[in-house]
Amino acid sequence: MxxxxxxxxxxxxxxxGTLYGCIxxxxxxxLSLIFGSMQIIFIAQGAMMVxxxxxxxxxxxxxxxxxxxxxxxxxxVFYALGAIIYRVCFKRVARAGKNPTLLLAFGIMVxxxxxxxxxxxxxxxxxxxxxxxxxxxxxxINISYIRLLVFVIGxxxxxxxxxxxxxxxxxxxxxxxxxxxxxxxxxxxSPVKVATLTFAxxxxxxxxxxxxxxxxxxxxxxxxxxxxxxxxxxxxIGGMGSVGGAFIGGVLLGLFESLGSYLISxxxxxxxxxxxxxxxxxxxxxxxxxxxxxxV
Amino acid sequence: MEKKLLSVExxxxxxxxxxxxxDVSFHVNQGAIVALIGANGAGKSTALNMISGFNPPATGRxxxxxxxxxxxxxxxxxxxxxxxxxxxRRLFKRLTVLENLELGAFNSTDSRKRMKQSLEEVxxxxxxxxxxxxxxxxxxxxxEQQILAIGRAMMSQPKLLMLDEPSLGLAPQIVELMFDIITxxxxxxxxxxxxxxxxxxxxxxxxYAYVLQTGHLKMEGxxxxxLADPDFQKTFLGMVY
Numbered sequence: 280m281x282x283x284x285x286x287x288x289x290x291x292x293x294x295x296g297t298l299y300g301c302i303x304x305x306x307x308x309x310l311s312l313i314f315g316s317m318q319i320i321f322i323a324q325g326a327m328m329v330x331x332x333x334x335x336x337x338x339x340x341x342x343x344x345x346x347x348x349x350x351x352x353x354x355x356v357f358y359a360l361g362a363i364i365y366r367v368c369f370k371r372v373a374r375a376g377k378n379p380t381l382l383l384a385f386g387i388m389v390x391x392x393x394x395x396x397x398x399x400x401x402x403x404x405x406x407x408x409x410x411x412x413x414x415x416x417x418x419x420i421n422i423s424y425i426r427l428l429v430f431v432i433g434x435x436x437x438x439x440x441x442x443x444x445x446x447x448x449x450x451x452x453x454x455x456x457x458x459x460x461x462x463x464x465x466x467x468x469s470p471v472k473v474a475t476l477t478f479a480x481x482x483x484x485x486x487x488x489x490x491x492x493x494x495x496x497x498x499x500x501x502x503x504x505x506x507x508x509x510x511x512x513x514x515x516i517g518g519m520g521s522v523g524g525a526f527i528g529g530v531l532l533g534l535f536e537s538l539g540s541y542l543i544s545x546x547x548x549x550x551x552x553x554x555x556x557x558x559x560x561x562x563x564x565x566x567x568x569x570x571x572x573x574x575v
Numbered sequence: 576m577e578k579k580l581l582s583v584e585x586x587x588x589x590x591x592x593x594x595x596x597x598d599v600s601f602h603v604n605q606g607a608i609v610a611l612i613g614a615n616g617a618g619k620s621t622a623l624n625m626i627s628g629f630n631p632p633a634t635g636r637x638x639x640x641x642x643x644x645x646x647x648x649x650x651x652x653x654x655x656x657x658x659x660x661x662x663x664r665r666l667f668k669r670l671t672v673l674e675n676l677e678l679g680a681f682n683s684t685d686s687r688k689r690m691k692q693s694l695e696e697v698x699x700x701x702x703x704x705x706x707x708x709x710x711x712x713x714x715x716x717x718x719e720q721q722i723l724a725i726g727r728a729m730m731s732q733p734k735l736l737m738l739d740e741p742s743l744g745l746a747p748q749i750v751e752l753m754f755d756i757i758t759x760x761x762x763x764x765x766x767x768x769x770x771x772x773x774x775x776x777x778x779x780x781x782x783y784a785y786v787l788q789t790g791h792l793k794m795e796g797x798x799x800x801x802l803a804d805p806d807f808q809k810t811f812l813g814m815v816y
Contacts, residue, residue: 448681455667455678462665465627467653467682467731 287419292541293534298426300513300533301433302495304526305488306506307513308440309481315520316457316477317373319380323388324485324510325503330391331357331489332406332498333399339406339493346406346494350432353486361482362475369478370471388504395500405497429491436487437526440480444522453477457520505549512556518566527568577604579638580735580766581626581657586635588618588625595621596632599792601785603735608757608767610777610798612811613787619770620662622787623737626768627659628652639735653682658733662740662770664724668713672704675712675723679730686731697726700759718749725756729765736760737768742776754780774811778802786811 306324313321331353338344338352368387372379414423444450456463456473464470488506492498513532517524532552539551559566582602588595596618603609611619624630626637628649637644644652667675680686680693698705701722707715712723721741728736738757742750754776761767771777778784778798786794786807794807801807 448677448687451670451674451678452681455670455674458667458669459665461629462661462667463678464629464649465653465659465661465665466678466727467650468678469648469650 289541291420292537294420294422295426296534296537297530298422298430298533299537300530301426301430301526302488302491302529303506303509303513303532304529305429305433305436305484305491306510307517307525307529308437308522309484309488310507310510311514311517311520311522311525312440312453312477312484313481314514316453317369317380317474318377319369319373320377320384320511321481322381322384322507322511323391324481325505325507326388326391326395327357327360327482327485327503328489328492328506329498329500329503330395331486332493332502333395333404333500335490335493336399336404336406339408346408346490347428349490349493350487353490354483357486358479358483360486361479364482365475365478370474373474388507392500392503399500401500403497403499406493408494411494423495425494429495432487432491433526433530436484437523440484440522443480449473449476509552512552514566515556516559516567518568521566521568524566524568528566577607579603580605580640581768582638583622583626584636584638586625586632586637588621588630588632590621590630595790596625597790598635599787599790600635601792601795603766603768604782606761606764606766607782608761608769608780610769610771610781610784611787612771612774612777612784613793614772616789617787618790619787620739621790623659623661623739623768623770626652626737627657650682653731653733656732656734657737658728658731658735659737660724660728660739660741662743664720666712666720666724666727669711671709672712672715672723673708675727676704676708676730679727682731689732690730693730693732697729700729700756700763701726718745718752721745721749721753722756725760729760733765735766735768737770739770740772741769742771742773750776775802 306328310321310324313319334353335346335349338349339346364387368383369380372383410424414421415427444454452463452468453473453476456468456470460470463473509532510529513529514525516531517528532555535555536548536552540548579602584600585598586596587598611622613619621630625632626644628647631646639655639657667678676694676697677690680690703719704723704726712720715723725741742753745753750773757767757769758780769777769781778801781798783797784795784801785792794801
């Protein structure tokens with residue numbers, strides 16, 4: 280084990296890990312929403328993210344639209360994409376249970392990955408703006424503005440989704456329907472409408488995360504899969520169906536990975552995240568912020 | 576003359592290949608309490624699910640206020656003014672009492688506009704609920720949960736309230752209370768279609784009752800007529816009490 284050479288480096292590692300974890304967190308909220316209300320493990324979440332990364336890349340190279348604008352431009356696009364994916368692919372299959380929907384999600388992932396490889400080639404792309412390398416310096420600690428922005432957007436998205444679920448009629452309908460779809464239908468809450476909405480929001484969040492990825496990392500068509508896996512780990516840490524939990528789970532995961540890389544070796548980052556996954560599943564099967572305590 | 580609010584005409588209902596209801600007809604007059612009684616598996620809950628649009632009849636007609644309900648989706652049937660309190664209450668246990676009630680008014684913009692008024696009405700009927708609005712529904716007692724389930728169904732201001740086994744699993748004195756509540760609801764002008772296994776008390780409060788047996792309509796009549804009928808006594812009262 281390497282000893283901590285300086286406090287500054289250590290703090291830098293924590294900050295980077297936290298900010299990295301925000302992207303996991305963003306992907307995880309969407310995954311958690313979709314799983315919470317439909318019991319669908321949407322493994323294609325990462326592919327959706329990378330699709331948004333490519334759109335950002337496209338807008339940037341073809342029209343020099345600032346990637347920051349893509350956060351807003353892509354929202355309606357991915358909202359519609361989510362609604363369409365649910366209506367076309369999942370609406371019928373959802374009744375068949377978890378395994379068929381997981382297979383379907385896997386198929387969608389492969390389809391999108393291949394399509395992206397065809398459209399944009401399998402080469403690694405990146406979006407480099409004027410401010411990509413700019414960072415905020417506090418003494419010896421540097422925080423890149425982009426990562427800081429991702430952090431703020433992650434927290435904002437979590438708060439917005441949380442408020443939507445707690446304060447709006449549709450949000451309450453999503454929560455009610457995820458607990459008992461039949462009871463919700465008896466009250467006139469159409470399960471199809473609720474599921475479409477949930478999917479649309481979940482994929483919109485993947486879109487937001489994808490723009491963040493494009494701004495922060497080089498990516499290729501297959502870059503998303505690892506994010507799907509990490510988002511699943513984040514959801515397991517945070518607890519299924521808990522929006523804030525999923526985001527915090529993502530942040531914690533990023534933090535552990537980056538600390539592990541620093542303290543042990545960077546080759547161990549993935550091993551550490553899956554070890555955490557197993558430990559949480561064994562000792563806290565409902566997640567750290569899960570619902571078990573509130574169950575009656 | 577009494578006006579028919581709901582009439583079910585010669586319906587046959589299937590679950591997959593299995594027929595659950597055979598050529599059954601019944602009707603519910605405006606302002607009445609009508610009961611469907613019978614043993615487990617008689618098709619009572621199936622009849623309610625048929626009316627609320629979850630399992631439409633293969634043949635036959637359901638008329639409500641003179642219009643057909645056949646093949647309407649469940650949400651449209653709620654909009655027409657029919658509320659269904661399902662067996663086992665099926666509350667959203669993790670949501671608060673208030674959130675459960677609010678979702679009862681989800682069905683239409685009209686219901687949502689009337690939300691405040693509907694809430695006041697429900698709290699006037701069931702003052703206990705008002706003390707617990709921020710409590711998760713799952714923490715209420717069985718009787719309170721049943722009351723909340725009825726309150727939730729009242730939030731869409733229905734004309735016809737269908738209650739499936741409201742007394743199931745409740746302590747005897749709470750069962751009494753439940754039948755009082757049903758009578759009170761009728762006094763407020765709500766028409767009630769009641770499914771129950773608690774035959775004696777059900778017949779005491781109902782205006783008319785239909786007896787189902789394995790999916791067939793066996794008998795019908797006013798409560799006191801059935802109670803006095805020797806056949807009925809032998810099959811039902813002997814069995815239940």
